[in-house]
Amino acid sequence: MKIPVRFVVPAIVFAALVGFFIVGLRLNPGEIQSPLIGKPAPAFSLESLGDPSSKVSSTDFSGQAWLLNVWATWCAGCRQEHETLLAIARENRVPMLGLNWRDDRALASRWLAQLGNPYVSVAFDPEGRTAIDWGVYGAPETFLIAADGTVLQKHIGTMSLAVWERDFVPLLAPAGEG
């Protein structure tokens, strides 16, 4: 029995689609969403939260890997991840810089005094200009920057130890070498 071509067309079209899906499963379309990853970290030099006369800048840790954590006192997720940040700071593997975003200086200082300070230094960004450069669209967000100044990783939302172990720790150089 001969089958007219037009009845086979749907099956062929579908087979082609499946082929694309197989390839598509191996690709990660999400890469497009973090244009910063693999790019040089945007530079900034801002007032320090604790001391308006001194500056905190993106080059403070050049030559070693560092973390940038975007936070604010109005952000409930930041309150939630604070314990995790303190735990990460206690590991002492990588210095953490805080970017205090659209916040009040007094409130932010009180927050750190009360809850503990995981940051080596905190940059004060009341208008959110630096945050825009970094593509921040909600706090908290955490970035890992390599020793050569490129952005290695970005996590949007509350940091947890699970995320830290899974997405960040493998990217850090083994302890002792860094």
Next chain:
Amino acid sequence: MIPELGHFTLILALLLAIAQAVFSLGGAARRHAGWMAAGRSAVVGQFVFVALSFAALTYAFVQRDFSVLYVATNSNSELPTFYRVAAVWGAHEGSLLLWSLSLAIWSLAATALSGSLDLPFRSRVIGILGLISIGFLLFMLTTSNPFERLVPAASDGNDLNPLLQDFALAIHPPILYMGYVGFAVAFAFACATLLEGRLDAAWARWTRPWTLAAWLCLTIGIALGSWWAYYELGWGGWWFWDPVENASFMPWLAGTALIHSLAVTEKRGLFKSWTLLLAVTAFSLSLLGTFLVRSGVLISVHAFATDPARGIFILGFLTAVIGGALLLYAWRAPQLKSSAGFEVTSRESFLLFNNAFLVAALGLILLGTLYPLFMDALELGKISVGPPYFELVFLVPMLPLLALLGVGMHAAWKRGLLSGARNRLLAIGGTALVVSLVAGAAVYGEIRPLTTIGFALALWVMGSSLAILVARLRARLPIPGAVLGMVIAHFGVGVSTLGITGVQSFKIEKDVALAVGEAATVADYDFRLTALRDVKGPNFLAVEADVVVSRAGQQVTILHPQKRLYNSGGNPMTEAGIEVGAGRDLFAALGDDLGQGRWSLRLQYKPLIRYIWLGALLIALGGGIAAFDRRYRRRAESTVAATEAAATTGRR
């Protein structure tokens, strides 16, 4: 204990689904009545166990059992009870369980109401539904078990995604899934027909009410999603052409084409293989949507947590189900002959155009949705296809579709347009065009070509739908459910068109920064920010604004937009303040605190936007009335012969 029972009943449901498939298909092949009866019993058993499993998961949520991983991930102790229940389907695992429950309900209904069908055919339908069920239950049990324990138990859970903590979105998935999954019945009917290699008109008559029921659920589900996006996402848009929206819209388009093509197959015995292909396509697109949303091959704001293992499983399942059905189609469909002819202006040819335009829109939307994937896979770069493309490829087939719709309803089967109808339609068309021009100029003060066409088409479709009723009443003809349903649904299409044209042509959006006491003007409405206050909800803190809207010095309303921060963290959520009116919506959404007491606000004037959803409800209502037409409850007799006879004697 209860979660383990839920897991256990899910395994039992899988075993029963296997029994349902094996005994039904095997029994039909061997003509063994006992096996076929066993297959039917398995349907009931499967439904009971899936329902028990669903109840167990719901119980875990209501009891706040944070020792269950899925419960701990998707709810917390502060979450109100209503949303704890809705959280059952708030993420991947539970929504699959909802899928399975929905399939079990449809299978049960199809089994219970198919008693008058030929026994082997009925068993094949049940067997194919069993095969689909196996796939989903296996998927859940192997990669996405909702009952997995969390050791040690969490003291409190995370939260249900705050975006989903909303009434419309809580009921959106069950209705949407009833629609998606409902196409499985039409799919099973089509596959059973292909297996038997013969198609009679009774087949089309049997498939029609099932397809209508599924399609009306999908219509309501999509409308709810669109309404939710409008007031919750804070942008005031009602459709974004997001991959996930497209994933629900494509089966809807295929289903719409299917219910029209089924009419031709039932009444005239034509388009047989095409109708079968559409039945396969509608369900295939439902499955494809499931794959796209859960596999991570496309980016979407709605995407579920993705996992390659899940993607591979669904892709395998998809290939087996759709590939199998399409191969069956290639093998058996050529044997189905359609023998009758019809005239150019007959209803058949209008329905053929309907199908051509709907499928064209469907194909172009599918292409746009998958285009980023094609480009990425061929290493031609990462791109995204935006609304301008989709709007264009949707608009181009829709304009002629709407124009022809008004005529097609009045055309007779086989013979074409009668002269009485022709004069009537010319009058309606002329009136629609004049009213559209005058109304556009009078109400909105300007005449634009596309707006005029949109309003004219809307009035034309509404007018010609009503004319059917008027003509029937005048001729003292009865109005059966099928005709009434058609009129209401098509009237709804006109109403939606009116809304879409109005809002797309005359909407005004303004982003402003206001301090308390300041005002902004949008379309002769004054929006004055009069107060800001903190509000405490059950599980969130919010800033709420009072925005007093006045027009020509007269206060119209006070809007209360909120910016919510859920205690569980995450991004702030926008709750728009909306004043609903027959002619327009007034919309205010709070943006960001800009410091020094200033807030960014998005103010909008949305003319006629309500009619988009009102039309969708009418479409669904029409589908419901048509699905309950009396003739579907009669035992099968040849509709084709009756139509032939009517066409010959000149009676309609």
